[in-house]
Amino acid sequence: MIQLNPLRPFDIFDFSVAGEEAQGALPLTSLPRVLAELAPEAPADARDALFNWRLRGFVREEASMAGLDGRKRKFVALEVDGVLWLVCQRCLTVKPESLSVRTVLELVRTEAEADAAPVDDDEVDVIVGSRHFQLAELIEDELLLALPIAVKHDVCPEVHPDLVTGADGQVVPEEAPEDAEEETKPSPFAALADLKRRH
Numbered sequence: 001m002i003q004l005n006p007l008r009p010f011d012i013f014d015f016s017v018a019g020e021e022a023q024g025a026l027p028l029t030s031l032p033r034v035l036a037e038l039a040p041e042a043p044a045d046a047r048d049a050l051f052n053w054r055l056r057g058f059v060r061e062e063a064s065m066a067g068l069d070g071r072k073r074k075f076v077a078l079e080v081d082g083v084l085w086l087v088c089q090r091c092l093t094v095k096p097e098s099l100s101v102r103t104v105l106e107l108v109r110t111e112a113e114a115d116a117a118p119v120d121d122d123e124v125d126v127i128v129g130s131r132h133f134q135l136a137e138l139i140e141d142e143l144l145l146a147l148p149i150a151v152k153h154d155v156c157p158e159v160h161p162d163l164v165t166g167a168d169g170q171v172v173p174e175e176a177p178e179d180a181e182e183e184t185k186p187s188p189f190a191a192l193a194d195l196k197r198r199h
């Protein structure tokens with residue numbers, strides 16, 4: 001285990017070849033692109049979240065061809081865990097979402113090499129390594145990929161107030177004078193108005 005500051009550049013090729021391992025906790029506030037996803041209505045201390053990370057380097061020796069030395073393929077395995085408050089798409093209140101990254105990345109030297117890499121390996125992604133690699137940026141990239149497409153509570157805490165349509169025959173407080181204008185096209189409020197007229 002070595003000391004590694006994700007906010008300082010380091011040689012990720014050397015890290016991989018030496019089979020190094022490092023871990024730490026990175027504050028959300030040092031991950032600006034992830035922080036931008038934080039729900040504005042999140043609790044005040046949600047900004048203080050820490051993301052635990054762990055990076056491990058390793059190589060795989062490719063079988064040598066006749067008379068040639070085997071090529072060393074360089075990899076890192078990255079794990080990141082943390083909690084980000086996001087907006088539930090069903091009830092529009094905030095919820096803490098656990099984000100988890102478990103990925104194995106092969107290091108190549110150039111974009112061209114990355115483009116040329118076979119895409120048939122589902123287990124391993126390819127990234128361009130560097131002698132001045134920014135781990136925090138990789139952690140950000142991977143966390144953004146780990147964001148759920150649609151955030152939802154398993155069970156929403158309550159129905160969103162806009163969807164309450166006068167239970168028990170109670171008239172919903174008016175948002176606009178009823179029948180004040182002709183409905184010329186279907187609107188989201190038409191169904192609500194129909195419900196009101198029935199009472």
Ligand SMILES: [Zn+2]
Nearest residue numbers: 088091153156
């Ligand atoms: Zn919800």
